[in-house]
Amino acid sequence: MIAAGTLSVAFGGTRVLDAVSVEVGRGDWIAVIGPNGAGKSTLLRAAAGLVPYAGSLRLDGDEVARLPRRELARRVAFVAQAPLLPPAMLVHEYVLLGRTPHIGTFGYESARDLEAAQRALERLDLLPFADRPLATLSGGEAQRAVLARALAQEAPILLLDEPTTALDLGRQQQVLELVADLRQDGELTVVCAMHDLTLAAQYAERLVLLSRGRLVAGGRPSEIATEALISAHYGAQVRVVEQGGTVAVIPVRRR
Amino acid sequence: MGAHVPAQRCATATRPRVTAVSGTQAARVLRPRSTHGPIIGALVFAVCGALVGLLIGPVHIGVEAVARSAASHLPLLHIRSNLSATDSAILWQLRAPRVALGALVGGMLALAGGSYQGVFRNPLVDPYLLGVAAGAGLGATLAIAYGGVAVESYDLLPIAAFVGAGVGVALAYALGSAGGRGTPTTLVLAGVTVVVFLTAIQTFVQQQHTQSLQEVYSWILGRLDTAGWHDVALVAPYAGVSSTVLLAHRRLLDVLAVGDDEAATLGVDVRRVRLVVVVFATVGTAAAVAVSGLIGFVGIIVPHAIRLAIGTSYRIVLPLSLLVGGGFLVLADVLARTVVSPAELPIGVVTAFFGAPFFAVVLRTSRSFT
Numbered sequence: 001m002i003a004a005g006t007l008s009v010a011f012g013g014t015r016v017l018d019a020v021s022v023e024v025g026r027g028d029w030i031a032v033i034g035p036n037g038a039g040k041s042t043l044l045r046a047a048a049g050l051v052p053y054a055g056s057l058r059l060d061g062d063e064v065a066r067l068p069r070r071e072l073a074r075r076v077a078f079v080a081q082a083p084l085l086p087p088a089m090l091v092h093e094y095v096l097l098g099r100t101p102h103i104g105t106f107g108y109e110s111a112r113d114l115e116a117a118q119r120a121l122e123r124l125d126l127l128p129f130a131d132r133p134l135a136t137l138s139g140g141e142a143q144r145a146v147l148a149r150a151l152a153q154e155a156p157i158l159l160l161d162e163p164t165t166a167l168d169l170g171r172q173q174q175v176l177e178l179v180a181d182l183r184q185d186g187e188l189t190v191v192c193a194m195h196d197l198t199l200a201a202q203y204a205e206r207l208v209l210l211s212r213g214r215l216v217a218g219g220r221p222s223e224i225a226t227e228a229l230i231s232a233h234y235g236a237q238v239r240v241v242e243q244g245g246t247v248a249v250i251p252v253r254r255r
Numbered sequence: 256m257g258a259h260v261p262a263q264r265c266a267t268a269t270r271p272r273v274t275a276v277s278g279t280q281a282a283r284v285l286r287p288r289s290t291h292g293p294i295i296g297a298l299v300f301a302v303c304g305a306l307v308g309l310l311i312g313p314v315h316i317g318v319e320a321v322a323r324s325a326a327s328h329l330p331l332l333h334i335r336s337n338l339s340a341t342d343s344a345i346l347w348q349l350r351a352p353r354v355a356l357g358a359l360v361g362g363m364l365a366l367a368g369g370s371y372q373g374v375f376r377n378p379l380v381d382p383y384l385l386g387v388a389a390g391a392g393l394g395a396t397l398a399i400a401y402g403g404v405a406v407e408s409y410d411l412l413p414i415a416a417f418v419g420a421g422v423g424v425a426l427a428y429a430l431g432s433a434g435g436r437g438t439p440t441t442l443v444l445a446g447v448t449v450v451v452f453l454t455a456i457q458t459f460v461q462q463q464h465t466q467s468l469q470e471v472y473s474w475i476l477g478r479l480d481t482a483g484w485h486d487v488a489l490v491a492p493y494a495g496v497s498s499t500v501l502l503a504h505r506r507l508l509d510v511l512a513v514g515d516d517e518a519a520t521l522g523v524d525v526r527r528v529r530l531v532v533v534v535f536a537t538v539g540t541a542a543a544v545a546v547s548g549l550i551g552f553v554g555i556i557v558p559h560a561i562r563l564a565i566g567t568s569y570r571i572v573l574p575l576s577l578l579v580g581g582g583f584l585v586l587a588d589v590l591a592r593t594v595v596s597p598a599e600l601p602i603g604v605v606t607a608f609f610g611a612p613f614f615a616v617v618l619r620t621s622r623s624f625t
Contacts, residue, residue: 048520073522084514088567092285093509100510101522106503109287118285130285153521 001026001189002047002157006055009042016042018213019055026156029183029190031204033197033224035234038210040193041081044159047191048078059157073101077150081161087135091145094134095120098152120152124178140171147178158182160192164199172196176203197249201225209233222247290574293565297578301358304582308354311589313596314345321346348483355487357479357588358581360543361553363494365580367536367543368554369561369572370501373508374529375439378562382540382554385446385533389453390423391416391544396457396471400464412474413489413545420541423453428533432526438515476601477550479588486546497539498577504532508569550603552610553580553587560613 002024009017017039024030032040046053049064049072057064059075067075077098085094098120099113109117121127124144129137137145143163150158160179164172176199182188194200200207201221209217209224211233217224225247230238237252309321320338324346327336336343367382375384383389398415431445461471481487507528510518515525540554557580561572584602587609591600 045516048516050516050519069519069524070522073520076520078517078520080514080516083517084512086512086567088562089509089512090288093287093568094513096285096287097510097513097521100518103506105507108506114285114287121285 001060002191003058004043004047004056005058007043007046007057008054009039009046009051010054016213017046017053020210020213020215022208022215022218024189024191026189027183027186028206029179029204030192030206030208031200032191032193032208032210033195033200034210037212038233039213040210041161042213043210044078044161044191044193047157048072048076048159050078070101073153073155075155076157076159077153077155078159079146079150079161079163081165083146085134085137085142085145088133090130091126091132091134091137091148092117092121092130094145095126095148095152098149101153101155116154117148117152120148123151123182124148139167140174143167143171143175144178147175147182151182156187157189157191160190162193162195165195172199179203197225197230198247201247201249225249288566288568288571290571293571294574294578297575297582301362301578301582301585304585305354305358308357308585308589309346309350311593312345312350314342316342316346352481352484352487353479353588354585355484356481356490356547357585359487359490359494360479360547360550361557361584361587362577362581363490363497363539363543364550364553365557365576365583366498366501366573367540368580369558369569369576370504370508370532370536371554372558373511373569373572374532375443376512377439377443378559379555380443381551382536383549383551384443385427385537386423386449386453387420387537387540387544388423388549389450389457390426391420391541392471392475392549393423393453393457393460394419395474395548396460396467399467399470399474400460413486417541417545419453420537420544423449424533424537424541428530473601474548475603477548477603477606478599479547479584479591479602480599481546490542490546493542494539497535497542500535501532501539502573502577504528505569505573508532508573512569548603550584550606552606552613553584556606556610556613557583 004020004022006019006021007017008015008019020039020043032043034040042051045051046057047064049067049069053065059067064072096109096113096117099109099116102113103109121130124147126141126144126148129141129145134142134145147163158179163179164175167175179190179192180203183190192204194204204221206219207221207224208215209229216233217229222242225240227238227240230236230240230249237254239250239252241248241250306321310316310318316338320336320342323334324336324338324343326332326334338346364382368380371380371382371384372378394415394417395412397419398411402411402415427446427449428442430448431442461468507523510521510523511525511528518525558572558576561575561579565571565575584606587605588602591602591605594600
């Protein structure tokens with residue numbers, strides 16, 4: 001349902017994405033991995049309609065660049081790496097903003113929008129926080145609020161740009177488990193840029209490895225999270241250990 | 256407001272699951288905060304401000320006389336005014352237009368300030384940020400220096416100020432969005448550049464025509480003295496259209512608060528919203544400035560006070576700014592014309608006098624949120 005064909009993005013003459021071709025099926029969970037500057041965020045931002053691109057990038061056959069902004073927003077929810085959280089905005093007001101693509105330009109929320117926001121709050125256990133200002137939330141709670149806003153959007157595709165980077169290990173697990181829960185009915189497609197290879201391998205069904213703007217490998221986690229590929233593209237020395245049906249990537253100190 | 260609650264309350268190690276909602280939670284139905292209460296309160300404030308403006312002056316006219324005289328203007332009531340012709344003229348040709356102008360200008364400046372703060376995501380920018388004031392100042396100075404215009408002449412001066420304000424903002428906007436994407440930061444920097452440049456020209460012209468110094472100065476300090484309803488009629492259409500458009504954008508300004516990218520992924524055309532809001536806020540401000548000069552601080556004090564006291568959503572901030580800004584400037588004008596009576600203080604001095612301490616308070620109270 002998401003199909004990128006020789007997708008390229010350039011900023012001021014520098015190619016950030018270089019002829020990337022990848023397909024993501026309905027209900028898949030793909031983790032985009034790669035070293036800093038590999039183009040992970042740019043790939044997600046292109047799919048969210050935030051950067052101009054060359055090549056093709058289609059959602060269910062419709063070119064992203066030609067979709068009206070509002071229509072795109074009904075299909076794709078995007079969670080940025082460091083979302084701006086207006087400190088005094090209340091949690092439920094923030095989550096309601098997710099309904100924007102369903103509300104007329106100068107209109108106001110209908111009962112249906114309020115219900116959708118309420119469902120999103122319930123689903124992320126945020127009802128007790130509904131009337132609190134965003135500034136009073138902890139990092140983990142804030143990340144849940146951001147997810148709730150994306151969920152209220154009711155888009156079939158969820159793009160997450162490094163959703164766990166700022167969180168401690170426990171909160172990282174919480175957030176990824178939440179995403180796994182949200183996918184339970186099999187409708188939600190998740191594309192997620194990630195730094196932690198072990199978590200990426202545990203949660204995603206497929207990994208896509210980008211390096212210097214190029215797609216260098218894609219496949220099941222055990223095929224991609226290998227010592228050879230990681231050392232070649234991250235310049236890291238690691239050991240990959242099979243553990244309970246998944247793999248763990250352990251950094252090894254050079255001597 | 257906004258005491259930080261300790262974050263540890265979510266220290267549960269269990270992940271949040273898709274919950275079976277408990278009874279108390281299910282009973283809670285999400286509803287956006289009602290804006291009716293605050294709007295009614297602000298309306299009362301504005302009406303009281305207008306009444307004070309009508310009642311206070313060198314000639315005593317009582318509440319009842321004002322009320323009777325007002326009622327006598329209404330059809331079908333057949334109430335006769337008991338005011339003398341002179342008092343009636345003072346009330347309806349001097350005080351009332353001045354109150355109306357103060358309400359229009361104050362409301363417009365506060366609403367435009369609140370809107371600017373929304374599109375630039377900065378609670379401390381004012382409606383003069385992008386060169387409205389500097390452009391209008393230059394236009395007015397040119398009109399006074401070369402047009403042989405006295406400040407009391409109402410022909411060329413407002414037009415020159417209005418055109419100057421428009422040119423100033425257009426320059427800043429073109430400069431700020433050239434090459435880049437017109438982000439809040441580039442626009443603010445462009446505004447600063449244009450302001451410095453236009454102010455330099457204005458100062459130069461002023462120095463070349465020292466005989467006009469006094470008039471330019473008095474214009475810059477701002478004034479609401481008006482001869483009848485002429486100025487009110489001049490500003491009203493611009494203020495009306497501009498207010499309508501800005502108020503229509505109040506929910507979109509809340510969306511912009513979460514960032515340009517996020518707003519774009521929520522389906523909002525960020526650049527267009529920013530352009531439309533800036534254009535209409537500028538038109539309204541320019542019209543206000545054209546007849547009243549540069550009255551400072553209203554555009555910052557009023558929206559900011561509303562944020563501190565009532566809430567930060569633009570759904571509340573914008574309509575309340577319009578009403579409270581109007582009432583505030585009318586009251587400031589009452590002070591301006593009574594404190595050193597029979598002389599008058601420039602109204603800009605009054606607003607600045609309240610503006611400076613206000614900022615001190617804001618700095619102390621908003622530390623936790625900035």
